[in-house]
Amino acid sequence: MTQDARAAAASRKKSAAPAAKSDGRTRGKADPVFQHYEAALLMLQQGKYEKALNALEKLLPEAPPEIKDRCRMYISTCQRQLHGRGRSFPTPEEQYDYAISLLNTGYYEESREQLNQILSDHPGADYAFYGLALLEAITGRAQDCLSNLARAIELNPKSRVQARVDNDFQNMADDPRFTELLYPEVP
Numbered sequence: 001m002t003q004d005a006r007a008a009a010a011s012r013k014k015s016a017a018p019a020a021k022s023d024g025r026t027r028g029k030a031d032p033v034f035q036h037y038e039a040a041l042l043m044l045q046q047g048k049y050e051k052a053l054n055a056l057e058k059l060l061p062e063a064p065p066e067i068k069d070r071c072r073m074y075i076s077t078c079q080r081q082l083h084g085r086g087r088s089f090p091t092p093e094e095q096y097d098y099a100i101s102l103l104n105t106g107y108y109e110e111s112r113e114q115l116n117q118i119l120s121d122h123p124g125a126d127y128a129f130y131g132l133a134l135l136e137a138i139t140g141r142a143q144d145c146l147s148n149l150a151r152a153i154e155l156n157p158k159s160r161v162q163a164r165v166d167n168d169f170q171n172m173a174d175d176p177r178f179t180e181l182l183y184p185e186v187p
Helices: 003-015 032-045 049-062 065-084 092-104 108-121 126-138 142-155 158-165 167-172 176-182
Strands: none
Touching: 032 049, 032 065, 049 065, 092 108, 092 126, 108 126, 126 142, 126 158, 126 167, 142 158, 142 167, 142 176, 158 176
16 A cells, blocks of 8 residues: 555545534534433333433433434423323213323323223223223233223123224134124023
């Protein structure tokens, strides 16, 4: 390799070095701000909303522009989740409607919490057992689905007819236990 070629290679290596921010920090995974941001997102994903909120609020003042808006959005998400836990409902039916809206938007654990709360306050709420059966069917927990649906039918036989036409049970259709529950043999 000639001396000119070596000088050109060295020049390319220098220009490929990570760009520094105006404050002297390098951007990317080595940057502590980005590490704190990733840690906060992990807490958010794990449902640790209070810890994630605190971490994001501390991070916000020093966050670079490319993540500042995201931090604000995730702060808002944490606040919604934390305030949503303290909700009170005038009737268990309204709480059920809220639980089903959570289920429909993919907030399965939050939906389960709401439905279990209804059952803890109103153990004979057939619709809450039905809602749990839906949740379990959607999340692939067949045995729990069958148990909750059986209890809903026991409390309200009309649940059997409703389940026969409910598309949310479609992944249970091939399970013979589900078929037996919906279409029992009459002696």
